[in-house]
Amino acid sequence: MYSPTILIEAxxxxxxxxxxxxxxxxxxxxxxxxxxxxxFAHGAILASAMFxxxxxxxxxxxxxxxxxxVLATVFFCLGYGVQRxxxxxxxxxxxxxxxxxxxxxxxxxxxxxxxxFGSDTRSINSDFAFSIVEAxxxxxxxxxxxxxxxSLIVTALLWFIMSRTDAGKAIRAVAREKxxxxxxxxDVGHVYALTFGLGCAALAVAAGLLMPTFYVNPRIGGAFVxxxxxxxxxxxxxxxPGAMIGGLLIGLVESLSGLLLGESLGQIGIFIIFILVLxxxxxxxxxxxx
Amino acid sequence: MKLNNYIPxxxxxxxLALVPLVFSSNALANFMxxxxxxxxxxxxxxxxxxxxxxxxxxxxxxxxxxxxxxAMLQFHFGINAWVAxxxxxxxxxxxxxxxxxxxxxxxxxxxxxxxxxxxxxxLMRILANASEWTGGAxxxxxxxxxxxxxxxxxxxxxxxxLALAFVFVGLVISRAIAGSRFGAQLVAxxxxxDAARALGVDVLAVKLKAISLSGxxxxxxxxxxxxxxxxxxxxxxxxxxxxxxxxxxxLVGGRGLVLGPLIGTVTLHGxxxxxxxxxxxxxxxxxxxFAVVLIGVVAFASGGVLGLLRRFAPGLARRIAA
Numbered sequence: 001m002y003s004p005t006i007l008i009e010a011x012x013x014x015x016x017x018x019x020x021x022x023x024x025x026x027x028x029x030x031x032x033x034x035x036x037x038x039x040f041a042h043g044a045i046l047a048s049a050m051f052x053x054x055x056x057x058x059x060x061x062x063x064x065x066x067x068x069x070v071l072a073t074v075f076f077c078l079g080y081g082v083q084r085x086x087x088x089x090x091x092x093x094x095x096x097x098x099x100x101x102x103x104x105x106x107x108x109x110x111x112x113x114x115x116x117f118g119s120d121t122r123s124i125n126s127d128f129a130f131s132i133v134e135a136x137x138x139x140x141x142x143x144x145x146x147x148x149x150x151s152l153i154v155t156a157l158l159w160f161i162m163s164r165t166d167a168g169k170a171i172r173a174v175a176r177e178k179x180x181x182x183x184x185x186x187d188v189g190h191v192y193a194l195t196f197g198l199g200c201a202a203l204a205v206a207a208g209l210l211m212p213t214f215y216v217n218p219r220i221g222g223a224f225v226x227x228x229x230x231x232x233x234x235x236x237x238x239x240x241p242g243a244m245i246g247g248l249l250i251g252l253v254e255s256l257s258g259l260l261l262g263e264s265l266g267q268i269g270i271f272i273i274f275i276l277v278l279x280x281x282x283x284x285x286x287x288x289x290x
Numbered sequence: 291m292k293l294n295n296y297i298p299x300x301x302x303x304x305x306l307a308l309v310p311l312v313f314s315s316n317a318l319a320n321f322m323x324x325x326x327x328x329x330x331x332x333x334x335x336x337x338x339x340x341x342x343x344x345x346x347x348x349x350x351x352x353x354x355x356x357x358x359x360x361a362m363l364q365f366h367f368g369i370n371a372w373v374a375x376x377x378x379x380x381x382x383x384x385x386x387x388x389x390x391x392x393x394x395x396x397x398x399x400x401x402x403x404x405x406x407x408x409x410x411x412x413l414m415r416i417l418a419n420a421s422e423w424t425g426g427a428x429x430x431x432x433x434x435x436x437x438x439x440x441x442x443x444x445x446x447x448x449x450x451x452l453a454l455a456f457v458f459v460g461l462v463i464s465r466a467i468a469g470s471r472f473g474a475q476l477v478a479x480x481x482x483x484d485a486a487r488a489l490g491v492d493v494l495a496v497k498l499k500a501i502s503l504s505g506x507x508x509x510x511x512x513x514x515x516x517x518x519x520x521x522x523x524x525x526x527x528x529x530x531x532x533x534x535x536x537x538x539x540x541l542v543g544g545r546g547l548v549l550g551p552l553i554g555t556v557t558l559h560g561x562x563x564x565x566x567x568x569x570x571x572x573x574x575x576x577x578x579x580f581a582v583v584l585i586g587v588v589a590f591a592s593g594g595v596l597g598l599l600r601r602f603a604p605g606l607a608r609r610i611a612a
Contacts, residue, residue: 038401040347090589096345099401100541100588103347107534108581111574119573218574222530226412229405265420271413278406279396 002259009138010255016144018251019151023206024224025231025243026155027199033238034175034195037098042228043221044109045200049075049207050216051113057124057211064124065146068208072201079200084193106221113218123215147209154205155244158198162240171195175238227254230274236284246285295469299461302549306454310447319446321563325555326453327514331532332539332551333460334507339537340546341464341473342500343480345400348407349536352505354414354527355385356512361430361522362423371441375513382509383502390501394494399483408533415528429523432516441517453514457552460507464548476500480546508536538580542587544596553595558583 024046031039052071056062062070082105091097131142162168173181174191182188231250235242250270258266277284309322335349359378363369369377393406418424425431436444443449467473475496478486487493516522526532535555540546543554561583562576569575591598600607 038405086585090585092589095400097588097592099345099404101585103534103537104581104584104588106581107584108578111577111581114574115572115578226408229409233405265416267416268413271409271416274409275406275413278398278402278409279392282396282398282402 005137006259010259011252012138012140013144014252014255015248016140016148016251017255018248019148019244020206020210020247021224021227021231021251022244022247023151023154023202023209025228025235025247026158026240027202027206028225028228029232029235029238029240029243030158030202031195031199032232034171035098035192037095037102038229039196039199040099040102040225041106041109042102042199042203043223043225044106044113045075045079045221046203046207046224047113047216047218047221048109049200049204050211050214050220051117052204053207053211054122054124054216057126058122063126064208064211068150068205071204071208075204076197076201078197080193080197082200083196084189087196088189088192110218110221117218119217119219121215121217124211126212129212141213143209143212147213150205150209154202155240158202159240161198167194226274227270230270230277232284233274233282234277234284239284242285292469295465296462298549299458299465302552303454303458303461307451310450316446319450321559322450323446323453323518325559326450326457327511327518328532328535328539328559329457329552329555330453330460330514331508331511331536332555333457333464334504334509334511335536336540336546336551337464337467337476337507338500338504340540340550341467341480342476342497343546344497344501345404345537346407346504346533347404347537348409348411348533349504349508350528350530350533351389351407351411351414352382352385352508353512353515353532353536354411354418354524354529355381355505356509357516357522357527358418358424358430358512359509360513360516361432364432365425365430366423370439371517372439375441375510378509378513379506382512383506385509386501386503386505387498389505390498394497394501411528411530411533415524418524418528424524425522427523429521429526432520434520442520449518453518456510456514460510461548461552463503463507468548472496472499477546534580538584540594542583542594544594545592547594547596550594550596557595 024042028039028042031037031042049071052074053064053067056067056070057064086105087098087101090101129143133140133142133145160168162171170181170186170191171194173184173186174188178188181191227250231243231246234249235244235246250273253269253273254266257269261268306322310319331349331353334352335346339345356378359381360371360374363374363377364371389407389410393403398406419427434442436442438448441452443452467476475486475491478489478491479493479496483493512527515526538558539552539554540550541554542558543552544550558580561579565576565579587594593600596607
């Protein structure tokens with residue numbers, strides 16, 4: 001058996017990683033909750049945000065945490081534009097079409113990154129990446145701790161936007177009853193784009209929090225997006241607290257099954273959960289009726 | 291069953307069969323081999339995703355099962371390639387039945403169904419990458435034993451004819467379905483599942499038949515791949531690439547139509563080669579073109595190439611797509 005120290009350390013690491021996963025899933029669940037579509041381009045958008053963080057650091061020496069502010073704004077605008085100019089008009093209101101268009105966007109972004117940067121894996125070198133906080137017998141990586149805190153802050157912020165602001169009210173109204181909302185004078189196309197933009201901004205924040213300890217290549221999105229799908233399904237499609245709890249849970253599962261089954265099989269636990277939840281309770285833990 | 295309906299299929303196949311006789315270019319032969327393998331995989335997708343309307347994002351699940359059944363039976367047990375091929379078909383159909391039984395009974399549709407197919411493909415990719423039986427990350431390399439009995443060929447033309455024969459069978463099956471009661475039931479399920487049920491269609495049974503057939507066909511494409519390259523690893527067999535290829539071709543050619551997958555594959559890969567000749571060998575450039583075509587088709591031409599043909603040259607379209 002494993003010593004309790006190793007187990008507890010795995011639990012802590014799992015929770016820290018899980019919080020970032022939750023942040024990635026947050027954008028996905030938000031878009032699902034309002035547009036009722038699965039955004040297959042989510043992973044590719046994350047990959048491009050990670051490249052942006054890498055580029056800002058390597059070319060201009062901008063600290064990843066600082067670049068979050070810039071990139072969150074830029075990605076909000078990009079997301080808004082993509083939904084307003086491409087997905088919305090091209091889908092003509094059919095869910096099946098949106099599915100295929102986001103798949104197309106994902107293939108496009110991924111291969112544009114491949115054409116532009118090649119398939120090499122890149123990372124940021126900084127001293128902070130290796131700094132460690134000692135908590136009793138446990139060693140915790142500082143950037144991961146920052147990631148955890150950042151993820152909680154963004155979740156709280158998003159929660160606040162959704163429940164306390166007019167924009168959030170409009171988003172919830174459209175999510176609940178599209179036709180009714182538009183009859184009340186809410187511009188549904190604008191709300192869709194707003195939601196998509198928020199989802200992309202969350203990804204930009206996640207990218208900034210990830211990059212100090214992680215690496216990026218054009219295909220990196222796939223690894224995260226499968227995990228994000230699992231979290232969204234587990235937490236209940238469209239539920240913000242569900243995404244947070246689902247993310248932490250999945251982080252735990254990954255960390256523990258990695259410890260017990262080894263690196264290459266560790267991911268299996270996630271997919272098994274994914275398949276089981278889809279088959280047995282597709283509405284997830286916190287989801288409303290499908 | 292009207293023989294007239296099969297004339298376009300026979301003509302197209304005959305024309306393709308002449309290609310290796312007329313041109314001896316190696317590059318063309320490789321292009322055609324890959325295009326035929328993808329067409330077959332896409333024909334499998336088209337029955338489930340096109341005719342029955344159940345969009346799968348994970349047909350790599352079936353492709354990989356075909357690849358690995360054929361490769362492992364030959365590698366570990368020295369079983370004859372043709373026997374392995376038959377067993378791979380059975381495995382593909384069985385895998386389809388199991389996946390369908392689990393997900394259709396749970397009532398998964400639309401995005402949910404797309405997600406679960408993706409999850410099954412990824413699960414298998416991880417397993418195949420980790421297990422010793424499948425050769426792990428290094429993959430499996432089959433011995434070169436040319437000869438019809440081993441389904442391996444020294445001449446490129448012979449392999450192309452074999453692949454073409456498979457595609458032809460796929461076309462005949464698709465055509466037969468299109469004109470049958472089963473085909474009508476599939477279309478009814480696609481257009482409105484509840485209405486189909488109300489009219490007495492056994493929706494679950496019809497979907498299960500479709501996914502089993504679809505699985506077997508795409509598995510056959512996997513066998514062709516293994517017999518052509520004599521090599522397989524997890525990222526090829528269960529990789530996302532083939533899921534995307536199998537889905538793109540029918541959408542671009544004409545979703546749910548008999549010749550859709552073939553026309554789509556030729557269109558896409560023709561465009562891909564064209565782009566490469568302009569833009570050089572920059573990786574990913576051809577797939578960027580595919581993505582733009584996909585978005586363009588969804589936005590402007592939901593019927594794909596055949597749909598466009600129907601709009602601008604209705605006479606010709608009627609003759610091809612019957």
